[in-house]
Amino acid sequence: MTEGCNCQQTDVDEITAVVEEVVEMTGRGPEKVILILQEVQKKLNYLPSEALKHICKITEITPEQISGVSTFYSQFRHIPAGKHTIKICAGTACHVKGAPLISDAFKRVLKIDDTRNTSADNLFSIEEVACLGCCTLAPVVQIDGKTYGHVKPTQTEEIISDFLNSGHKSDSLHGDDNSKDIDAEIRIGLGSCCAAGGSKEILSEIVDIKEKYDLNIRLKPVGCVGVCNQTPLLEIVTRENINSRYTNVSKHQVEEILLKHIRPRTINKRIKHNIYDLVDTFISDDKLTSQINIPGELREKYLNNFLNYQVHLATKNSGVLSPDSYEEYCLSGGFEALNHCFNRLDQNAIVDIITESGLRGRGGAGFPTGKKWRISMVTSSDLKYVVCNGDEGDPGAFMDRMLLESFPYRVVEGMIIAGYATGSKEGIFYIRAEYPLAVTRVRNALKQCYEKGILGESVSGSGFSFNIKIFEGAGAFVCGEETALIYSLEGKRGTPHLRPPYPAVKGFRGQPTLVNNVETLSLVPWIITNGAETFRSIGTEKSKGTKVFALAGKISKGGLIEVPMGITIREIVEKIGDGVAEGRKFKAVQIGGPSGGCIPASEADTPIDYEELTRMGAMMGSGGMVILDDTDCMVDMAKYFLTFTHKQSCGKCTFCRIGTTQMLNIITSLSEGKAALSDIDELENLCKSVKDGSLCGLGKTSPNPVLTGLRYFRDEYEAHTRGFCPAKKCRNLIRYVVTDDCNGCTKCSQECPVNAIPFNPYEKHEIDNQLCTKCDNCRIVCPENAIEIINING
């Protein structure tokens, strides 16, 4: 973003120069359109019409193509945005934890109206994004590169001023000190969740302390550990190989933790340390309550529970591997599978192994991977492609992001094996633009692989040549559908089309194209190394191996988990997740995001299995698992998902385009208490038609959230026709009242943004329901829990 981009007029000459510079770099073919638009927008902040004209003039891109594409993908904007962009995550986990209130609060504080999402001084723009992939820190807000987790609506002003004061520098910290003789290795998670939890500050604090005491330690940034709701996470491995983990580490605890395990090197510093320690003991009793003094076993009990029920295949060595290090990946057995393929196996044998392993596509639908590979293998063509589908747009899911960020080499290896097995020469990573860190990590991995001869001409001297490049998506959920993804790669609007022809027969540029999900590819090396039988031995009859889930929502211990197929939902919730948060009642679990459904607590013994989940009306989907408690309204959830699919529909086929609109209209009137019982029947019929009649998976599965809602929670839907929301969630059906517990502290009155609570010190406060906007601020600040939500109708 250039400085001064907030001025409305950019000079035409400057625009022309920028466009020419970009095109020089990207090339002029029509399939470059998305890349060109991304680069131009990066430099100009938006896409002025002069830029579009000039692009058409100097490339093969037509005005029709550029108009269609630049308005299809939500990343592109045609009017200037503010200098800083506040991205408010609208993912499922954030939604259930109050993201709509956060969005309202930012709009209110910055005085932004819906017509132009930018503040009057052009400083801030607000953007609601499908998912930032930090579900365990919900609700999450990201301002430029800086992420804020667990945001409350009352904190908006604080966050804005923190952002403005922090100088919004981008931290770039790397591991250092590769000397062997060290006292300890400090591992710190630098996945997006950890970074959002403040791990970068922790890292810089460690660097300071290391200086201060001259500690002989090695700092090692590692990928995601999976314990995402407990970030930042710090792990210390001492010379004696003793391993200690700390969760929820705060900046001021770092010194204490480090010095507990590692002795400073020089005598002077050691004495200093001891004196400091002594002083600390006297002047503060912090130590007594800090988690460092909690007995180790207790502290780690949860961690162990969390980790023990899991089986790590795709996420093997999580929290140990440094994501950027080629050497470490090799040391941990990386690229062994690939070499095994080159030395011992021919194409057929590899496809046989994958077929026998029973591996099925992890993107959601569960198509047998071996079958897909075989189709691609037997289709004869000089030029074949392998595409890694990393367009994870499912709100409430971030498995692919984590795998790409933490194990880029593993995915690359899987992709090369897929390329070798199918006879492809080129691989393409399709990664969402919302995952900048994943892009960086994969880019680095590819660079390393080229340097080491793992990619390029004659990979590892095998005679097989393979090249991989990265394509950044531009913000369209529907591009997760493989035919739409291929259109997107070709620089077209990402609209799906009917299969067959399958991409494995006729895909990118009309050539056989194997499209596999990130997780699918990252399981491949494990299967090759350990054999199909070993993989088959895990799981159920038809679903083999493991599945990675993003466990979030109202769960005590959320995070990224990899579980064996066949594990029950209850085991996940109770054992791995340690039950529902805040001691509330487990109501349902939403699996599969907008394509899935809510499985009620009563059916929690359902095993994780493609067919079982589909039978329950949900879907494996890409692996979002959001736990809901008794304060979550099923009508509201259905409305949330329909809003999402409605927004993300490509608009091609009648059933999805108009059908989802009508469904959304009915569900909205339900949530407002304006619908009748007959509307529920109409909704149900409409759902069935949309399910049958839509062209692609997005449309066909979009009614699932409603259908499962009607199947398991029909009474809740019917209650809404009487204007009653049992979960007290639907805004039009509830109001806020002050109970007798009020002690007149006036906090609510001060916090109310619309002056709906008159200032009455030492008296019971009253809420004016005419003015109240139900922003929830008063309830959050009340120290006596004296603000209650009640139903308007009974």
Add this chain to the structure above:
Amino acid sequence: MVKIKINNIYFEAPEGLTILDVAKSAGFNIPTLCHKDGLPHYSSCMVCIVKDNSTNGFIPSCSALVQEGMDIDISGEEVTSLRRKAIELLLAEHRAECEAPCKIVCPAGYNIPLMNRLLAAQDFEAAIKLSMSELNSAGIMCTKCPGYCENACRRKKVDMPVSIRNLQLFISQRIIPDNLFQDMAEQHHNNDIVIENGPKKGKLPKRFTSHIGRLEETELQEWLKECKGKVLRSREILNKNSAVGEAESCMHCDCRAADDCRLRDLAEEFSIKDPRGKLVNSPITKKINHNTGLIFENTKCIKCGLCVRLCEELKEEPALCFMHRGFVSIISEPLTEEFDNILKNRSKEVIAICPTGALSQMK
């Protein structure tokens, strides 16, 4: 060759053909909207949907390729009801009128907008012929009629209704020779059954008619784009000049494709009633190409993309393209061009391919 079953009859067909191809050549009729032989298929309308009993799935026959073992049902109950639903959904966003409000309420079903157009074009002879063919006892009826047409006239919401009755009376009384008019009046005197019982659609053949739904004030202005800027308005029509002026103020609410609309035909074929609450897509806008007379009415568009595919084929630039995504996706001129500059030479062909009246030619 692949062997498939259509409505329980076995067929052999070469690979690569669509179900629609095969069904057509076997003499089956499958309705389509977004399909045109010779253009790449797109499968948007889903009116051609069929069921494959071998997989229990529903597929659009226009792009689904025949595959060994398919068992296709093209006219069963489930299939027809899905087709009906598809058309209903398309009509739910079809904020358009097949017929003008004035014509709908006219007890005689007189084609009032056409009369106005003829008068505005100063084609008095044609106007007389129209009046005689459609409204042979018209003079008397219009004098007796309380003027349902003028009450329904959309122009009324802008300033005042078009003086329809006086225009018609002017045609019948001033232009038509007196004696001819007298003969006709006597001849049809006793057939005059319509007026007394209020507005009944007496002579209008019962056809499906789509409605517009709630109209916003701003949307109303869009019709004025089709009227001449400043026209001479007059309630009394005394001479040809005032007749032309008054006729020019007609907003042409009727659809130009009223008799040539695939959507309307299908709605009739499936005996569908126009849905009550119309979904508001984007506000009604009319785009007029002042060079070629091409007019685009967004709410009549069913987003089938036929025009876009044809434009790609014709290779004339600048042309039409899809814009935006989802429910608000729409056909448009490119962002970098004016509507006035598109399709300079080939607009007639593009208009002809539009299955509805979304793209049409201004007279």
